Every structure is written in structure tokens, then in C-alpha cells.
Amino acid sequence: MEARALKWWGWGWDDRSLPVESRPVLWRYLQERLKVDPTIHRKVVPIGSIRIPPSLLSPAELDELRRTVDEENLSLADPDRILHAAGRGYKDLVRLRDGRIERAPDVVLYPEDDDAVKRILEIATRRRYAVVPFGGGTGVVGGVEPPASEEVAAVLTVDLRRMRKVREVDVESGLASVDAGIRGPVLEEALNAHGLTFGHVPQSWEFSTVGGWIATRSAGGLSNRYGKIEDLVVGVRLVAPNGTLDLRPLPGEAHGPDLKQLVLGSEGILGIITRATIRVHPIPQARTFAARLFRTFADGIAALRAMAVDACLPDMAYLSDEEETRFAAASAGIGPDGSAGGATGLGLKILGGRGYSLGEGSLLLMAFEGSRGRVAHRSERALGLARPAASLGAAPAERWFQERFEMPYLRDSLLDHGILIDTVETAAPWSRLLGVYEAGRKALQDALWATGDAGLILCHISHVYHDGASLYFTFLGRQKAGDEIGQWETIKAAVTRAFVDAGGALSHHHGIGADHAPYLKRVIGEDGLVVLRALKRELDPAGIMNPGKLLA
């Protein structure tokens, strides 16, 4: 797995891409809507031309670190330091493509066991090195950025990729104990050998790790069935500078406060997650898909709420607002006038005669999985509650499912064309959901206008709960050449404030990192911060763990 190279400047595998030109209808649509000049082509600087600051570690300090991990588990090489210098948010990619890397880890360590992790933390505490835990590096809120170096002697990035064993599979209990550095596909392959699956499939699944999912409270595409990662993790081990929390899995225990919940979402500020016990499920006997077109986003939301109330949510439910539905149609080769291009993979028909229109409708993609009986029963009840919508068959949902890991590659192609593209997400109770949606749209719209042009704002719901749902926005516009980061910061600040002001979550599954940290007080209160700081003081008295993240 490590043999296949990753892009240092963009998403995913180095040998994979998704040029927007390969979807001509979409590309024409974006040119029109964003008024993009198709001749713009922004290059990525060659990695060899990038100058990063030299490592602050002296040879003696490096020797000391070499005694904690084997020689091959320590890297000072520039490509490794660059690959660990940033996450995969818009801001990260803009800087990486330009070779603007102001801060890189002074060394990258790849420990192979808990003892090595403990030794690293012991040295770091003594020498005041900052420690940045690193899973897949796919985060988008600045969670793995090396901190500014004023207060720390150096920055050690600790990459968990070499701690990736499946330790134990308890088939009867549906539990697996695994190392935190294991990535989605490796975990899935090991479980499949036992007839099991994990069911947690975030879009970063190919690259992100169990530890990263836990650290950020990640959500997968099938969260309606399996839950967010906090519902799937039943035991966890956190190696902290001042001790080890080893919380073992017991169903529904009443042992006082659930300390596991302190590790979930801790984003590296308390210690390093090295192991977890997770809930696993039998490989589904059956999986079916369905797609429906509602007249409006609000109609689709009402149907999702009805399904939640009746406890028959689809295991995957992906509801796009009107703008995202138009985008999806264009992406599938169907123009804004309903004319189908070459590839009508979405299988959408013009439903104008029945009052449905691709130009105005709201697309709901669904998947159901499990035993045949469960799939039959659940889909019958859910589809019954989706009855106000027009059926589009199964193909659009099936296609989305097959392509779900592809879309992040499109971002790199749009960046090539000087297009700003980023995503922001929140969640709200049903009674505030449309209010938060409108507030988020308006903030994005105003900020896009203020920094450029109208742009394009897409939104979908992909995680549904008893009491509400997530909202996931994608926004696109023309890059403000020379001030790409300033433009992004203005938009990001506006929409983040809008979410919180309207009573939405600061984040549903991206987490807090560096980017959202200044807002955390708004959602957990000053006394919440005080409690978090007390926890950190206890587990990390020297304050070396991922400084500047979560707690600003």
C-alpha cells in the first residue's frame, strides 16, 4: 500500500485524476455559471523547487529520537516533511501547489508499537517538542499543521501508518480490536476474511485511519445505519504524556462518566490514539438502491424527517438541494435545459408533465443493506414515505455509490482552472434546519459576491438523526488571483459565523482543528473550555500535544 505514491499537492493517489474536461456538460455548465476563462491553467510547482525550513533538531537530538524508533522509522527527507506539512483543505492545497510551505515537521516518526509512542512522548515532554499525531492526513480544518515554532523547541509529526494490525476479531460479539493506524481498505480486507465489514465509509476512506476517524468524530456514508464513529467505537487506548487511558468495551455499562468520549474528538491534543475496539457487522447479504426526485429540497427534508420518526431511514440517504441537483445532472451529462448529453448515466428523464423538473427538483439517493428481510422491509417503509417524489429508478444512486471516492479528484482539476472550491458543514435540529440552510446559503452568497462573483452554492444532507440532520455545502467561484487565501478566509469566516448564529453546529464531522478553534467557545461555553483545558493539563502537563488545535 505504501508503495503506491500519494499526491503531495492534491488529493489521493498520484496516478489518479478526474479532469473536468472528461465531463463536458459539467465543464460547460461551470464555465457559464462561474464565468470561468477556460484558457487559465494554474500549474503546480515542482516539488524539487520547494525550499522548506531546515529541521531544528540537532544531530544529538536526532540520535536520541533514533533510539526510540528504528532508523527506517524516522525521516528527515523533504518529500516526507512536505507530505506531513498540511492536511487536504482548500487552503492547504492552494499553498502546496504554490510551494508556500512556511512550516514543516522537523522530523517524521513512524512508531511501530505503544512503547515507541510512549518513549517519543517522554522525550518530547522533556525537551518541549510539539507532537502532531498523523493518521491519513486527509483532514480539512488544519488538524495536522505544525504549530508556529515560538513556544516549542521543534515539531515531531508522529505518523501511525506502521501500527496497522488487526489484533483480535471476536466474531460472536461483532467486535474487532485494531491498531489505530490501519486504513479503511486494509481494515476491510481483514474483516472480510471473517465474513465481516465495518460499515464506516467516509469519503476519505481509502487514505484515512481508524485513529483519525476517532480523533475527529468522523461520519461515514452509511451513518444512518451504523452510526458515526462514536457509535462504532466501544473501546479505545490513548497514550498520553502523563498516562495511558485503556478503556475496554462493555455493552451499556454504567461506570460513571464515559471516558472514551473524551478520546473521541480529542484531535491529538490529549495524546495519541493507538488502538481501538470497534463494532463490526456481517457482510450484507443484499444491497439495493433507489433514487427519487422531490419537487423541492423542503419536500425532501420532510420525507427524511418522516423516515427518521418512523425509524426506517435508508442506510444511505443523500438529499441534494435544487442547485446541487442541477450540478449532479450536469455531472451525469444532462444539461440545464434537460437535454441529455452523451452519457446519460443518471438516467434522468424530463418529468415536466408531472410537475417535476431537473431545474428545480431535489434529488434523493438511497441505499439499503443487510439481510434480505431487513432490506425488503426497510426499503418498503422508507420508499412509502418518499411517495410524493418521482422515481428515477436505482441507477443514479448506484452510480453515486460507485463513484463516491472519485469526486475529490475533481477538485484538483478545478484548482488547475483557477476555480475556488471548498466544502463546509453543519447540523441542526429539524425545526432549525431550513433556517440554518438559508443562513448558510446567504452568508456564502454574500461573501462570494464580496470577494468576486455570484459563484455556485450546492448543499446536501447525508447524515440523518432522530432530531435533525447534517447540511453539507460545496461552494465554487473564481479564484481571486494573488489573494486566494484572503478570499477563502473571508468566505469561511462568514459562513462559520452564520452557522453558529443560526443555531447550527460548528462542525458535523470535519472537526475543529485550527480553523474552527476560535469559535469553539460559542458552542461549548467558557466553562466547557475550562473543563477541556483541565483535562489537557492532567494528561499533557507540558502542553506538547498538537498545540493550537481544538483549543485556540
Next chain:
Amino acid sequence: MEARALKWWGWGWDDRSLPVESRPVLWRYLQERLKVDPTIHRKVVPIGSIRIPPSLLSPAELDELRRTVDEENLSLADPDRILHAAGRGYKDLVRLRDGRIERAPDVVLYPEDDDAVKRILEIATRRRYAVVPFGGGTGVVGGVEPPASEEVAAVLTVDLRRMRKVREVDVESGLASVDAGIRGPVLEEALNAHGLTFGHVPQSWEFSTVGGWIATRSAGGLSNRYGKIEDLVVGVRLVAPNGTLDLRPLPGEAHGPDLKQLVLGSEGILGIITRATIRVHPIPQARTFAARLFRTFADGIAALRAMAVDACLPDMAYLSDEEETRFAAASAGIGPDGSAGGATGLGLKILGGRGYSLGEGSLLLMAFEGSRGRVAHRSERALGLARPAASLGAAPAERWFQERFEMPYLRDSLLDHGILIDTVETAAPWSRLLGVYEAGRKALQDALWATGDAGLILCHISHVYHDGASLYFTFLGRQKAGDEIGQWETIKAAVTRAFVDAGGALSHHHGIGADHAPYLKRVIGEDGLVVLRALKRELDPAGIMNPGKLLA
């Protein structure tokens, strides 16, 4: 509600009882199995004859407290101090009935709002009074016992019963914001007016409070559907001596560690829970019942596990082991030989010809509720997986459901007859469930023998999870006259150690309190205790909150 008197010496309403003599088959069965002398009758001392220690508070101190709450919200009356001196465990009842109350609160306060709570905590911090939060007082692990007075100047018990408003009902989101002192029936009545129900129905439901449920990680009879209280609480307010945590409800947010989980299970050691936002559900359209008899407890467990794996658990599933099945039959008027007495309410038939026997079988009671579609689908799938069992129709489950709040009253009658009766509970993953069951049974059996006679050990499973289930034991024996508490302590210690040694939970829903506190380190580790202590230091620097509970 407060007008109706509670028993100060036993369970529930003063005017309600369930004499074992009203179930003659059961009474004969117990006399035989426990070798009880039916002429023994142990009296409860008259409350007027009990001498409790005088209040340690001086008139000046009481005046200061009177300025925090109105005169009618402060009580020094002996009956109030006695009612707040103990919970409702076996040990509590034995002592209360004998009038052995070594420690009672020095005053009982009934604050009406958060401000009063804050003022009380401010005075208590300054004067080193211990503060014992009090909900319904139905706990069984010593959670409301006044601490021994060496280190504290006095003990204030803070009873939340006058904070019982429903603040807001968000019907659309299925959320209700309520005061922590509200009891089950009052909450339910308020929700019913909106067409809603809570769905959390522990056996103490008539008397216990939202705050008490949260503080102890309570489980209700329908937890398979609605979850434990930790799944039902989405927002919570904790007023602590050093601050207020006000955690608002947002679906699936990723705001770092979930601080709400620190309040759930905090058992009064961090502060006083004053308000919560809870998930509420539409009143079920339909409810159906079913009962099945498996050949063995192990067969029944296998069926429950299959239902969990296929995500079609009954909303209530109550599986009794062979011994508890015999007890249930006797309780319904069916003798151990299968002969039906006067009231064959259980509707059990002798199924000997088909290989099922009441003497050996394992009874599974089930309930399904929700929309008609959900009930039909779910019961079809669950009953399909229960197919190895013989059907007993719906009546036994329906009767159990109707009588579910009655059985605790039987305990008082058995105590009248000199019978030791208590319950202990644990939980374990499926792969260890039978092992923990056998270990618990053996420990109880050995300890019963060592302190008296064979006794009777019943067990059931009433809360089922993806990865395992709870085990709830009831044990009965002859009281060791003159050493009732010593006898109980021996048995309790033996079975608690056995649970933990076998890899079971220290508690599934009774909590830790004073009784389980010495064992907490075994399940969360020394570093877990260190983290809890750090939290407590932050929120309660003077250490006044419920001393001696949770953290021994």
C-alpha cells in the same frame, strides 16, 4: 403528587403493597425452595421511635441557608431527614426497618431554580458542607447516603423535586427541554399532551427523575428501541461549584470531546444536574406482545443475538433463565409440576410432548411498538428468528408489562418474612456472556451457601446491544438474623468480584455509588481515576459534591 405519601421504610407509595400471600403458589414455592419458616414476621419500627443525630447546623448557619431558598423549601423535620437518609437497596431497607439510621442529612433543601442551586453550592463551598443531590431516592448502590461527617462540616441534601417544569417542547425536532427534578409520570403526561412519549421507563419510573436517570446512566425497559438514557439525552446543564456546563443539543456534532458524557453517570460528584434536553417520540400507534419458551437459556441468548445482528430486536425483550422461568410460572399461579393454580394468567401450557418444559425452559417476553408498519415488519423478522421456541401467545408478555411496576413491592413483603432478596447486574459481550453468567451464578451460589442455605438465584437479560447484553440477577435466601448486613456484604462482594474477574461490567445501569466505588479502578484503570479526579478538582475544587460516591 407530593401529597401522596411515600414509604419511608420500603418501596414506593405508602398505601400500596404486594403481600406474597396474595400469590399462594409462589409463596408455597418459596417456602419450599428457601426452607422459610412461615411464622416469622419481622416488624418495621415505628418512625416516631427512631432517634437520628441532631442537625449539625447552627441557627446562624440555617438562617444563611434560608436566604438561599424560601422557608418552605428547607426542612429539618425528622421524617424528611429520614426519607433522605438512604436509597432503596437491600442494605438500606434492612437498616431503615430496624430504625438504624446512623447518618441523616443535617438539612434538606428543595431549590426551585438554578440560582438557588448556585447559591447553595456557593455557601457549601465556603463552609465545607457536603452536598448530596437527590432525585427520586430509588437508587440501590448507596448514591444518596450522607457521607461520614469527619471531613465535612455538615451534610446538605438537595432534593430537586420542586424543579419539575417542562420548559419547551420542539415537536418538529422531537426534543423537549425539561427540569431535572421531573418524575416519570409528570413528564409523560406533559409530553402526551403534544402527542409525544419519552420511551425511557426504568422500573423506578413512577418515582425517579430525569436528573437521577442522567446521573446514574439509567436503562429503561424499552432500551432496545430508545436506547439507554445516554442515547436519549442530547443537552444537559450541570451547575457545579466552580462553573456551569450548559451543553446544547445538536445532532451528531464534532465539537471535540463530548462533554455531555462527563455529566452522564457523574452521580452528583461534579455538580447538580438542573436541566436536560431529551429526545421524545410520537406516542406509538400500535403495541404488540409475544411470549416464547426456549428449551434453554442458551437457546434464548442465541436467538437474541441473531436478532441483534439482523437489527430487528424487539423493543422490549426480557429473557429469563430456567430458574427465573420457574419463578415466573409460580408467580403466575403455575406450580413447579406444571399444575395450574387458580389464576393461570401466564396462559402457559405444558409443552412436554414437544420437548418444552416449564421446569427447564427459558421464557422470552417481547413487545414491539411504533407505527403499524414498523411493528408488523419488526415483529415478523424477530419472531422468525425466535422460531426454535414454542409460542405462548401474547398474554404472558402483556401481563408482565402491566405489572412491571408492582414487583418491587413484593420485596417488602419478603423482608417481612425474614427473606434476603437483592439484585445485582452486569453486562458482557456475547462471547463472554454465558461465562459471566456462570461465574455470577457460581459466586452467588457459593456465597449463599457460605452464609446460610442454597437460596434461589434468578437471572434475566433485559437490555440487548449489537455486541452483547446485560445480565440481571435476583438472589433470595434466608436472612441471617442479627447479621443481615454482614451476610449481604459477603454475597455482594463475592458476586461483584466474580463479574469483574470474568470480564463483565461492574454495573450495567445501577451505577457505582458507594457500594461499587472500591471496584471502579478495576474497570477504568488508575489513569481513568486520575482523569476523573482532575475533572472533579476543576468543577468542585473544595470536594463538597457527594463525597465517597463513584470515587472511593
